Amino acid sequence: MIPVIEALLPLFVGAPLLVGGAFFVAPAHHRLRQVLGAASLVALLVGAVVLVVITADGTVLAHQVALWPGGIAIPFVADAFSSLLLLVTAILSTVTFGHLITSGEARSPSIASFVLVLAGGVAGALLTADLFNLFVFIEVMLLPSYGLLVILSRRGDLGGSRLYVTVNLLASTLFLAGVGLIYAVQGTVNLAELAGAGDDPATAIAAAVCLSAIAVKAAVFPAHGWLARTYGAASPAVAALFSGLHTKVAVYIIFRISAVIFEGDPAWMTPIIIVATITLLVGALTSLGESEMRPLLVFQMVSGIGFILVGVAVFTPAGLAAGVVYMVHHMIVMGSLLLIAGAIEQTYGSGHLSRVSGLRTREPLLTAVFVVGALSLAGLPPFSGFVAKYALVQATAEGGQVLVAGLLIVASLLALVAMMKIWAEMFNGKRHADVELLAAEARIRERHALLDDQPVDADAVAEEAALAVERHEPPRGAETAADDDDPHEHRGTRVPVRLLVPSLVLAAISVGLGLGAEGLLQLAEQAAAGLVDINDYVRAVIDR
Amino acid sequence: MSLALGIGLLAAAGVYLVLQRGMIRIILGFVLLTHAVNLLLIAAGGVARRDAPFFGGDTSSAADPLPQAFVLTAIVIAFAITVVMATLAVVGRGDDDTEPPAAGHDTDAATQEAAP
Numbered sequence: 001m002i003p004v005i006e007a008l009l010p011l012f013v014g015a016p017l018l019v020g021g022a023f024f025v026a027p028a029h030h031r032l033r034q035v036l037g038a039a040s041l042v043a044l045l046v047g048a049v050v051l052v053v054i055t056a057d058g059t060v061l062a063h064q065v066a067l068w069p070g071g072i073a074i075p076f077v078a079d080a081f082s083s084l085l086l087l088v089t090a091i092l093s094t095v096t097f098g099h100l101i102t103s104g105e106a107r108s109p110s111i112a113s114f115v116l117v118l119a120g121g122v123a124g125a126l127l128t129a130d131l132f133n134l135f136v137f138i139e140v141m142l143l144p145s146y147g148l149l150v151i152l153s154r155r156g157d158l159g160g161s162r163l164y165v166t167v168n169l170l171a172s173t174l175f176l177a178g179v180g181l182i183y184a185v186q187g188t189v190n191l192a193e194l195a196g197a198g199d200d201p202a203t204a205i206a207a208a209v210c211l212s213a214i215a216v217k218a219a220v221f222p223a224h225g226w227l228a229r230t231y232g233a234a235s236p237a238v239a240a241l242f243s244g245l246h247t248k249v250a251v252y253i254i255f256r257i258s259a260v261i262f263e264g265d266p267a268w269m270t271p272i273i274i275v276a277t278i279t280l281l282v283g284a285l286t287s288l289g290e291s292e293m294r295p296l297l298v299f300q301m302v303s304g305i306g307f308i309l310v311g312v313a314v315f316t317p318a319g320l321a322a323g324v325v326y327m328v329h330h331m332i333v334m335g336s337l338l339l340i341a342g343a344i345e346q347t348y349g350s351g352h353l354s355r356v357s358g359l360r361t362r363e364p365l366l367t368a369v370f371v372v373g374a375l376s377l378a379g380l381p382p383f384s385g386f387v388a389k390y391a392l393v394q395a396t397a398e399g400g401q402v403l404v405a406g407l408l409i410v411a412s413l414l415a416l417v418a419m420m421k422i423w424a425e426m427f428n429g430k431r432h433a434d435v436e437l438l439a440a441e442a443r444i445r446e447r448h449a450l451l452d453d454q455p456v457d458a459d460a461v462a463e464e465a466a467l468a469v470e471r472h473e474p475p476r477g478a479e480t481a482a483d484d485d486d487p488h489e490h491r492g493t494r495v496p497v498r499l500l501v502p503s504l505v506l507a508a509i510s511v512g513l514g515l516g517a518e519g520l521l522q523l524a525e526q527a528a529a530g531l532v533d534i535n536d537y538v539r540a541v542i543d544r
Numbered sequence: 545m546s547l548a549l550g551i552g553l554l555a556a557a558g559v560y561l562v563l564q565r566g567m568i569r570i571i572l573g574f575v576l577l578t579h580a581v582n583l584l585l586i587a588a589g590g591v592a593r594r595d596a597p598f599f600g601g602d603t604s605s606a607a608d609p610l611p612q613a614f615v616l617t618a619i620v621i622a623f624a625i626t627v628v629m630a631t632l633a634v635v636g637r638g639d640d641d642t643e644p645p646a647a648g649h650d651t652d653a654a655t656q657e658a659a660p
Contacts, residue, residue, distance in 0.1 A: 132614055139621045146628050150635075162567060162632050169574055169625050170562065176618055177581045183611060184588035 005054060006063040009076040012047060012086065013124040013137070016040060020116030020144075023109075030109055034101050037112030041094040044119060048087040055083045058526055062129070062540035070542045071190060077129040077541055081324065081527035085252055086126050088331050091509070092244035093119045099237045099339050099502040103346055108151050114144035118245065125249050129541050131179045131189040131210070134253065135172065138217075141249065142168050145242060152235035160233025167226045171216040178209030191260050192541035195534055198262035207261045208268075211254065218250035219302055220309065221279040228286075228298045236294065236342025243301050243338060244331040251305060251327060255312050255320070259531035264315035273313035277404050280306025284414035293341045293351040293426065296418055297334070300377060303411055304330040310408065311392055314399035320528035322391035325520055329376070329388040329513060336506035337373040340366065343499040344426075348435060349442025353425040356435055360427040365504070366495050367427055372507040374419035376514070379412045384513035384520075391521070440464035547587050554580035567633035571626060578622040585615045 019040045023033055055061065055078055064073030078086070097115050100106040121141030128134050149161040183189050185202040197203040219227040227247070231239040254272075262268045283303030290296040308330065311323020343366065344359070345351040360367050376383030379390075389412055396405040441461045513520050530537060554576050561573025589611030 132617075136617060136621070139625070143624065143628070146632075150632070158632055158635065162629075165625070165629055165632060166562075166570060166574075169629070170577075172625075173574070173577050173581055173622075177584055180581065180585040180588045180611075180614070183585070183614070 005050070006061045008047075009061060009063045009078060009127060010065060012044065012051075012127060013076075013120050016044060016116045016120035016123065017140070020113040020120065023113040023116070030107075033109065033112045034106060037116055038094070038097060038101070040116055041090065041097055041119060044123070045087070045090040045094055048083065048090045051078050051083040052080075052087050052523070055080045056523060056526060058529065058536065060530070060536045060540035071188070071193060074133055075129040075190065075192070075541045076127045077537065078127055079527070079530045079537060079540075080523060081255070081530055082126045082252070084324065084328065084523055084527055085248070086123055088328050089122050089126070089245055089248070090119070092331060092335050092506075093122075093241065095335065095502045095505055096237050096241040096244075096339070099240070099342065099499070102498040102501065103237060103342065105152055105235055105237055110147065110151065114147045114151075115241070117144040118148070118241070122245050122249055126252060129191045129537075131182060131191065131194075135176055135179055138175070138249070139172060141246070142172070145238075145246065148238050148241070149230070149234050152238050153233060160230045163226055164230040167223075167230075168217065171213045174216070175210055175213035178206055178211075178213055181206035181209055190541070191256070192538040194261050195538045196261075196263055198265055198268065204262070204268070207257060211257055214250050214253045214257070215275070218247050218254060218305055218309075220275055220305060221282050221302075224279065224283065224302045224305075227302060228295050231298045231301075232292075232295045236338055236345055239294065239298070240335045240338035240342065243298075243334050247301070247305060248327060248331055251308050254309065255323070255531060258312055258315070259320075260534055260537070263534070264532070266315075269313045269315050272309060273401065273404060276306045276309035276313055277407055278306070279303070279309065280411045281407060282306075284411040284418070287418045288414065288421065291353050293344065293353065293422055294338065296353075296422065297337050297341060300415055300418060301330075301334055303415065304334065307389075307392060307408065307411070310396055310401075310404060314396055314401060315532075316395060316399045317525065317528045317532050318391070318395035319399050320531050321521065321524040322388070322395040324524040324527045325517075326388040326392050328520065328524075329384040329510070332506050332509050332513070333373055333376045333383075333385060336369065336503045336510065337377065339503035339506065340370050340373065340500075343495050343503065346499065347439060347442065347495045349438045349445070353422065355438060356426050357429045358427075358435075363495055365497065365500055369500060369503050369507045370422075370427065372511060373503070374423065376507075376510045378416035378419055380416075382511070382514045384510045384517070387514055387517040387521070437461055547583060547591060551580045551583045551587065554583065567629065571629045571633060574622075574629070575626060578618070578626075582615045582618055582622075585611045585618065 019036065023037070051061070058080060061078045063076045064070055065076065066073060093115060097106070097112075100111060100115070106112065118141055121137050121139075121144070124137035125134055125141060128137055146161065146165055149164055150158060153161055179189055182194070182203065185200070185206055186194060186197055188194065194203070194207075198207060216223040231242065234242070258264060258268070258272070280303045283299045283301070283306060287296045287299030287303065290299060304326070308323050308327045311319050311321075311326060314320075314323075341351055344356060348356045350356055372383060376385040379385040379388070389408070393405045393408050396402075396408060441456050441464075444456055444460060444464055558573045558575075558577030558580060561569050561576060564570065564573070589608035
């Protein structure tokens with residue numbers, strides 16, 4: 001049974017790439033493409049579940065492509081850590097693809113292909129045990145992202161896309177140079193053969209070049225500024241997809257290189273913990289200054305990356321496990337919050353905190369989903385954030401970094417303040433008189449596919465807004481309610497439920513992870529055990 | 545030595561160009577940078593032995609084929625992304641030399657309101 005599964009490992013990469021490629025050439029019906037794309041992503045999800053079940057007891061699956069002997073072949077490896085991450089990325093791509101379909105953004109025929117190729121590249125980056133292949137799979141993952149960014153860029157200006165391509169190409173070039181240096185000093189780029197090679201100073205420097213390149217991709221301070229610019233310009237669903245996949249894959253590689261090449265050498269973990277702490281504080285503080293929902297969330301994301309890296313820098317089994325739990329929690333919750341921001345932006349035409357307000361009384365479901373996401377991000381029980389933060393703070397304090405543990409709590413409080421800022425301005429308070437006009441304008445723009453800086457006839461907007469208010473009957477008993485002075489209070493635009501379903505699913509997962517934390521913690525401990533003791537990994541890759 | 549000098553010169557020129565404004569110069573900078581890295585990969589395999597790897601059965605003087613495979617892949621990828629960047633340089637209305645708008649939707653509207 002197990003050898004068959006091992007031989008199927010390359011399928012996690014190959015199948016999405018093949019299906020995505022087939023969409024490009026086959027003249028499939030548009031709806032059929034969406035259905036087949038969603039089905040492929042669900043299949044990937046099921047496969048990832050199977051992998052997690054198999055590797056949950058510490059088994060390491062390894063397949064040498066074309067059955068070349070170990071050390072020569074290109075290996076695909078799945079251990080508990082990579083399987084868990086593969087599962088979460090599969091969940092995120094499926095849910096985000098659902099959002100792309102329901103929000104109508106998947107109208108462009110190539111979207112399904114792009115998402116599939118992206119999923120294939122991510123699976124490849126997570127499963128490969130060869131540094132050069134890692135570079136190739138990162139590029140496979142990035143190329144469809146450029147397409148997604150450009151096609152779904154909303155404002156007709158490509159500044160964000162240009163910055164994204166430039167930053168990522170620069171980081172990739174640096175990473176490739178690091179791979180070349182490692183090959184020059186060690187004569188191999190196979191991760192298993194490089195195990196423990198960080199003792200050699202020349203190899204350590206070469207690996208550090210790779211690590212710094214990956215840190216740029218992970219948006220670690222001081223190279224985090226590009227993230228807000230590019231994710232703010234992207235379509236919300238794309239931002240949610242990238243937040244879960246791209247930066248987290250980079251963080252995964254930092255985990256892997258720290259564990260396999262450096263074996264948690266304190267001399268290398270100290271710089272990481274310093275950089276991680278600055279990242280989490282800078283992200284948390286910067287997000288407080290933002291006045292739009294999405295950039296605010298994106299800086300919370302930067303902060304979250306700092307949290308995860310503190311876990312790897314502590315490099316105790318508990319610290320690594322906490323980092324893994326935090327990473328899973330962060331991917332899910334950030335996806336949920338960014339998709340909510342997307343739903344608000346699409347319905348009301350703006351994500352500006354001062355333009356949209358009073359959502360609490362009008363959008364009970366949206367409010368509920370947001371509250372779950374926000375409290376989970378801030379780290380309150382019973383959501384997944386509490387489990388992740390509690391484990392991380394405890395592990396950091398036990399690892400001797402009491403100051404860092406305190407700063408983690410401070411950053412969590414800052415996250416709570418940031419969420420309260422969104423709550424106070426967007427959800428609480430009275431509905432702005434012109435929100436209905438904003439929403440009407442957004443609908444007209446979408447109907448006529450107008451860019452955001454093209455003018456819209458003001459009379460048409462007013463007409464559309466009046467239509468929306470008339471179309472929705474006031475709920476029973478509204479006439480006798482106290483808020484008679486605001487005729488729009490119970491009528492007018494609502495966020496459609498179909499736009500909320502994806503974020504609702506993710507929020508439900510967050511609650512589930514919070515209540516059933518035991519299972520996730522066990523998986524994370526298994527993943528951490530595989531990182532602390534890399535013998536199984538090395539044996540699986542080389543000795544077969 | 546000439547290889548090291550070549551890598552250094554290409555990398556320096558590439559970094560200089562990448563730091564310029566304007567997408568075309570950045571693209572040219574990346575072309576030079578990727579060339580530098582490709583040379584680095586070739587150098588990583590050792591350049592003293594340069595015979596064809598698979599002829600004659602005597603491998604003592606054969607070149608290391610792995611870095612050559614690396615370079616081949618890296619060239620293809622760099623070429624693909626250069627094309628993407630060149631496309632980005634000519635489509636879209638934004639000019640690289642102008643100040644970028646702040647992220648978000650109606651920041652422009654908000655600043656216009658604030659201005660008078």
